Amino acid sequence: MGGGSKAGKALAQSLSDTLGLQHTLLFPTGWAAGYGAIRGIVRSHDYIVMDALAHNCLQHGAQASTQNVSVFIHNSPESLAKRLERIRRKAPDAAILVVFESLYSMDSDCPPIEELVRVSRQYDAHTMVDIAHDFGILGKDGRGLLADQGGYGSVDLIIGSFSKVFGAIGGFVASGDLNLIRAIQGFSGSYTFSNFLTPPQIAAAHAALEIAFSEEGRKLRNDALRSCKYLRALLDAQGLQTFGIDSGMVIVKVGQEARAREAYKRILDDGVIVNCIEFPAVRRGEARFRIQLTPEHTADDLLYSAGVIAEALTYVGLVQETKRSA
Numbered sequence: 001m002g003g004g005s006k007a008g009k010a011l012a013q014s015l016s017d018t019l020g021l022q023h024t025l026l027f028p029t030g031w032a033a034g035y036g037a038i039r040g041i042v043r044s045h046d047y048i049v050m051d052a053l054a055h056n057c058l059q060h061g062a063q064a065s066t067q068n069v070s071v072f073i074h075n076s077p078e079s080l081a082k083r084l085e086r087i088r089r090k091a092p093d094a095a096i097l098v099v100f101e102s103l104y105s106m107d108s109d110c111p112p113i114e115e116l117v118r119v120s121r122q123y124d125a126h127t128m129v130d131i132a133h134d135f136g137i138l139g140k141d142g143r144g145l146l147a148d149q150g151g152y153g154s155v156d157l158i159i160g161s162f163s164k165v166f167g168a169i170g171g172f173v174a175s176g177d178l179n180l181i182r183a184i185q186g187f188s189g190s191y192t193f194s195n196f197l198t199p200p201q202i203a204a205a206h207a208a209l210e211i212a213f214s215e216e217g218r219k220l221r222n223d224a225l226r227s228c229k230y231l232r233a234l235l236d237a238q239g240l241q242t243f244g245i246d247s248g249m250v251i252v253k254v255g256q257e258a259r260a261r262e263a264y265k266r267i268l269d270d271g272v273i274v275n276c277i278e279f280p281a282v283r284r285g286e287a288r289f290r291i292q293l294t295p296e297h298t299a300d301d302l303l304y305s306a307g308v309i310a311e312a313l314t315y316v317g318l319v320q321e322t323k324r325s326a
Helices: 006-019 030-041 056-065 077-090 113-122 178-187 199-212 215-237 257-269 299-315
Strands: 023-027 047-051 069-072 096-101 126-130 157-161 171-175 249-255 275-277 287-292
Touching: 006 023, 006 171, 006 199, 023 030, 023 178, 030 056, 030 096, 030 126, 030 157, 030 171, 030 178, 047 056, 047 077, 069 077, 077 096, 077 113, 096 113, 113 126, 171 178, 199 215, 215 249, 215 299, 249 257, 257 275, 257 287, 257 299
Parallel strands: 047 069, 047 096, 096 126, 126 157
Antiparallel strands: 023 171, 157 171, 249 287, 275 287
């Protein structure tokens, strides 16, 4: 039930040391960590206030835990304050959990973390932050955006994943509060009733973690971010719009779903792999391509990819004029 191993304890300790949080709990996947963390600590009479674009696992965890779920406008401290003020008028002594992400995977944008935490504290609400997409690549020494905006100790609970930056499998929950961790262990079905990570999975995640925060990792991180900046510039020159900040992914605006699928097929046929993102992951009519970059992509790879993407979107009528880069 839940399980564990010496290797797993060593991985959890490495994460705790990196995050500066005393307690870390491993999960079989990042989705299970997000869902299970909320399910483990929120009771039916508690309240959850979450960002409107919070990840699927967070939404499902909230919906499974309580009917008292509300959303605030994406990345808006003002909207969060209004939601919290309304709850406090109605239930002055209720437990409230505020949930948001440090980097959003469908827009590559980040919130004003310190301001969201400040507002949450003002209304005596707890905070949970999903760091899956920036931990290991953004922030000082790759330690994530939250590390530069108040630090991990400024929030109550952290959730993350090994399947993004680290290219492995598994998820984790970390906190400075042992009571939260014990509650998740006891009441999170995605922890208690799932198999523990296998030794090869743990070894891969641990090795990736060690590389990410080494000198080798610094170079790999810089190369990946340099590729991101270059690809965004190439796409912009082709008349395409990209979202958000430089990160481990480039998000390309597409639009109508049927045309997006047609362009997606042409791109794959030309040997370029992108993710076609559409409803329900994003709003209807706002399909987009998400491109994951690695340090191994060369300038020629990116030049070719930008040309293929622009040509496909032009063919389906989503870009008026473009020239395929040669």
